Amino acid sequence: MEISQVPLSHSGSQAKNAENASPLADVEKNEDGGTLHPDVSEPPYSIFSTKMKMWIIFLVSISALISPFGATTFYPALNVLAEKLDVSPAMVNISLTTYMIAQAIAPSIIAGMSDNSGRRLSFIVCFAIFIVANIGLALQTNYAALLVLRMVQATGSSASIALSVAVVADVATSAERGQYMGYATAGLLFGPAFGPTxxxxxxxxxxxxxxxxxxxxxxxxxxxxxxxxxPETCRNVVGNGSTLARGVNRSLVSYLQEQNFSGPPSPIDSNPPTATGKRGFNFPNPLGTLRILGEKESCIVLLYNGLFFTGMMTTTAAVPELFKSAYGLDELRVGLCYIALGTGSLISALTMGHVVDWNFRRHAKRLQMPIAKGKQQDLRHFPIELVRLQVVVPGHLIGTAALLMFGWSIKFNTHISLPEVALFFIGFGISTAFNITNTLLVDLHRNQPATATAAVNFVRCLMSAGGSAAIIPMCQAMNAGWAFTLIALIYVILVAAVFWIMRKGMAWREAEAKKLLGDDKRGELDSRNGHSKNVLVEAERPINETRYGSGETAKK
Incomplete structure (x- = not known):
């Protein structure tokens, strides 16, 4: 494992170039407006080497497994538990609902703590809660204890998803975030493949x-x-990794990092730490998640993400009962049936991230936006919504068609290979849309990635809780074919939201930025520092707190 860093040097003017600094301030343009040359003196976005980044991503990927493992390893035992606890399958499915409710609420608390006090402490707290909950579940003997302990279990596991995405945002720029996000969520999506097995x-x-x-x-x-x-990666604690970690934020890797790095620390994104690099504990505040829900663009993305992901969760919740009724499978064979779903999700995670990054580079070239390796891009005039969501549309259509195929293959009791093929494409299509909309939200909230992902969990888990509880009664009332057709029809309408965001996203960002900064503030900056200085100052703000130029510029 390599722990090499890039030595940094800061002058008075260079210290102002934080990780969000505009490339417009660091490039030279030819007279014909063509070739752009990045300023190599700007600090790198992250000092971690590529090998070290991959080690970090590997750790968060296997940590993200505890959330799907906590949910899906339980599925094959649903019918057995119903018999042991003397309750109906629908009542046991309520434990899936309570799990989802806790999974919705817990990340909004823990993620806010991680954005301020560091990722390591949040991971450690989550693992400790998860261990205690599982010991209790292994020993419990009644239905009420099952419901309560499943909520505690979800509290410990759910934040791992938000933390994993936040770590990607800590170490990866927007141009490379697609592939790293895919690797980080591979563990999350590996769970549905082999957790039930x-x-x-x-x-x-x-x-x-x-x-x-x-x-x-x-x-x-x-x-x-x-x-x-x-190692600690939170940019509010260690900047780009060059500010030395202390206390609970310090690991063995952090100690070795200190021995290999001798340069001065980088600027911290916000609220600089003390000279020791140690920050005080900030009490978790879940209101940050609700504020993200109050932003127009983010709210629409979150609702789309949650509704679409609910389709996969209702499918996974219905598989044990539907496959037992249609094919007479026992617990082991039901578990094996989930491999197709998880494999589709895993292939999406490992491949579509590269497609997302390719689409980013394609649009950057078209707009003559420079991409310097290891440097964060200025996204103020960049159609990030269009770039990300163009890849979502095929995934949306594939997932919708696969839901129809699954429902009607169960209804007509076809050969089991047909619903298995449908499960594969449900996993591929829905995971593609889910991962890319997650990446878009991180792009919009770079300084609060864990809080943004907690908002994703809050919306998708509450929706999935309702869907998981309702799917079996729906299948009993109208048969599996029509139940999944109803879901697919909702998704046919939902695809309109994707095109709406692609068309209006930049304008919404501009309106939000104007509301935050105000005309008086912008005028003061223009008169005091001149236009070019104003561009640099604004570029240092998070993307959702930045003025994006005039309406005419945004259209370009």
């Missing part, structure tokens, strides 16, 4: 309680790995 094997041969002992042991291994080997 692992749960099926454990339930079949060791009993359903062994599922929760397995999860407790896995979280214990993660706790040890993160305590020793995960």
């Amino acid at each position: 692992i749960g099926g094997v454990l339930a079949q041969y060791l009993g359903w309680r062994s599922i929760f002992w397995f999860l407790a042991i896995y979280a214990g291994v993660l706790l040890a790995m993160f305590t020793l080997l995960f």
